[in-house]
Amino acid sequence: MSTQKMHIDSYERNWMIVSAVLLVLFATAVSVAAFGLGIQVPAPEQRVDPRTVATDPNSPWSNPGLREVAPGKYDAYILARAVPTWEYLPKEMTIPAGSSVSFYVTSSDVQHGFKIQDTNANFMVIPGQVSKLTITFDKPGTYNFICTEYCGSGHGVMYGAITVTP
């Protein structure tokens, strides 16, 4: 009973080797993109109290908007909310081409999403957490940002726009 050896057919062995090599290749590609090219996912930034984040005068989200922190460098404090209505504050922003914008997004009620079309910015917005991602806008145009997580009946109308001027 203890003499059985594991029998693997040669075709099957080759298939398993090819599968393993493929998966290692994929994992390598993802790792190179993450650590070589710096295409990274969001990291913990800051925690806030969702009950007061929009009203506390010391909270940047009590006065959401775009702040220029250095020439061509901006911080965008954005509040996502479903109550009293589904919207981002601010809804519209304008920046010159070549600007680098760090987005700091949080929610004062339920979970939301934040996806800027035609960019790599796409993340969850969770009450109590601040989501941060930095994007450089080189091409002029209008970039819609849309809500990508169900947040109630108005989820589908929740969006805003960034205008990048030449």
Place this chain on the structure above:
Amino acid sequence: MNQYQVSPAEKKFIGSHLLVAILALAVGSLFGPLQAFEHAGWDFYPYLKPLIKSYYQGLTVHGVLNALVWTTFFIMGFLTFNVIFGLKRPLKNPTLNKVGFWLMVVGVVTAAIPILANQATVLFTFYPPLKASWAFYLGLTLVVVGSWVEGWGLFMTFYAWRKENPNERSPFIAFASVVTALLWQICTLGVATEILTMLLPWSLGLMENVDPQLARTYFWFTGHPLVYFWLLPAYISWYAMLPKQAGNGKMFSDTLARLSFWMFLVLSTPIGIHHQYVDPGVSPTWKFLHSMFTFGVFFPSMMTAFTVVASLEHGARKNGGKGALAWIGKLNWSDPSVATQLLAGILFFFGGIGGLANASYNVNLVLHNTAFIPGHFHLTVATAVTLSFMGISYWLVPYLTGKKLWQPKWATIQAWTWFVGMIIFSNSMHVLGLLGAPRRVPLGLAPYVPAEWNSRLIQVGIGGAILFVSGAIYLLVMLKTALNKETVEKEVEVPIAESMQDPANTPVWLDRWAPWIYGALALIVLMYGPVLFEMISNIALNAPGFGKGPIW
């Protein structure tokens, strides 16, 4: 050999699972096409107002009934059948299994009431601080607990069989079914913790606020292995039944089939954070580690693809099949149970590729919560799993009821219409996602939809219409079969593909349970322990709930 006859009472018990499953599918599937039609600009929801208040109430019904109720009931019924038939012995304690089943039924009814009353329009992910009626969470808890109790009944039966047959290899279908039930017990600890420590006391007013990030992490602890709980029963059929039905083929490798089930048990849970790559409160280190392990769980699926195709090919060549691919034509395509499962397998290939893209860490930045995701899981749970379960029911229902399958020709049409409808629906959803369309949005009304999405949105509606027809044919075939006056001459033969090698030659370590269970638990502690420890020690219960009124 022991010729155990599955008793009429056992058949009735298994059949009751299928009955609930198919009723859930019937109601849930009404709403799927309504979402698809809305995308194409044909919005029927205003006409449903007296009954269904919104698109999202419809989407909740669709998700909960199809993804949770249809699957769980069908699976528990099928696993119970496999254990009894595979081990050729009755359940050790049938009363325990009955208690489990009725807990599940009570749970479904308890959760269905608030959903239909528009008090739980939180979709099937129910992320807090969306707040549903307490009855919704209580109902879900009862369904999960009921499925645990049924699982314990299966474990006790397997243990009793082992005591009676200390030196035999466990029959594959029973072995694989018990592994599936075990995977479910381990992985549901996440959602059980989420509901019992937060959502249920919170919805009952015993707790004021919750920590939404921690809740999401508990949810996805269960959410990913849930996919394998759906998939493994289909794999059991593909490995050990389909080759027999499709051309009297034998299972290519009993050894690797068992090894792949163990790998699913060990690897499917400690990878859940790949659903949280873009969550703000989880560190990128853990996201990256979970992504690497996710590539690992792809390996047993690749092994499954090989063994299943090789087993089918074995039968087809015996029947005169030739060529590199021409043998596929020799498979028994005229049997609807075969056609459904072969077509399900073909679409699952594409579902697997899409899944790999989702799981690829930073690639997910492009795909997260876009229409690509429902496009993907309609190939996996809604085709690989659902179409296979339909195929299984084409022989299992006649077996259980003794009634002849009504019009097998219509069942074959059902298989092909599902295949075609799903290709159109899913392909256009994938493309829309890549173009940036979000999921869970009535895109027919969204103000930001660019003109380039329009042709794809129409295709979503066309695909949905074909799927609606296919679903209706399935229900018709099931109903007419249940009412069929024509009975089968003798009991339907259960298709079992014997292994090519004598299972007695399968290494004995593949029939040992403890090392694999300890391995699975150890890996969970390693991959989730530090994440959960940090989150729980820094818990911030500060998010109040929002529900009916402001939200829906």
